[in-house]
Amino acid sequence: MNMEIQAALDVADETDSFLQITDVIYVKESEAGYDALTESEKTVFCIDGLLREMENGGFVQFFHHDVGALAADTLESLERIKAKGTYELMDRMLDLFAERQVPADEDERIEVFDHIQSEHADEIAELDDRFYDVGENLVALTLSFVQKNLKDFR
Numbered sequence: 575m576n577m578e579i580q581a582a583l584d585v586a587d588e589t590d591s592f593l594q595i596t597d598v599i600y601v602k603e604s605e606a607g608y609d610a611l612t613e614s615e616k617t618v619f620c621i622d623g624l625l626r627e628m629e630n631g632g633f634v635q636f637f638h639h640d641v642g643a644l645a646a647d648t649l650e651s652l653e654r655i656k657a658k659g660t661y662e663l664m665d666r667m668l669d670l671f672a673e674r675q676v677p678a679d680e681d682e683r684i685e686v687f688d689h690i691q692s693e694h695a696d697e698i699a700e701l702d703d704r705f706y707d708v709g710e711n712l713v714a715l716t717l718s719f720v721q722k723n724l725k726d727f728r
Contacts, residue, residue: 579727583720592713595720596622598727608644613654614719614726620644620651621716624664632702633667637676637687645676655715659708663701670694 582594599615599622611619623641636642645668652661668674670690677683691698720727 576724576727579720579724583717583724588713588717591717592622595717612726612728614723615728616647617651617654617719618716620648621655621712624648624652624660625712628702628705632705633698634687634691638684640680642676642683642687643678643680646674655712655719657710657712657715659710660705660712663705663708666701667698670697 578598579595582591582598585591585594595618599611599618602615603611603619608616608619620641623644624636627636627639627641631638637645641648645664649661649664649668652664668676671686677686
């Protein structure tokens, strides 16, 4: 996989490079499961999941789908790639959950999040808006992270 990742890093267009890397990681995840990924692979997996869901509907979409169960890992991933602004937003989202615990079970997570949303709709909408305004290029930050941690992609 390391050679595939290196080849993807050599692609000139950063979006294409990112997509090629995530494709390789998604194949590994689908075959062996999330827990079989290295910490660096999990980082890319979580950042990609965050980007996909935020582009499709913000934090509601994020917490309503599988990647929402990985909210704590996503927060750590944002720290690893040095996305300080986005980290702060996700950190504030986790503060809305009791003891910062996001349920792994999808139905329970949706129920808990819907309750949170009913009480904090304006704050969540503000965090959604700030996600787009924060100005961090998560793709470029992730590619830089991958380049620095290439040996961790197996």
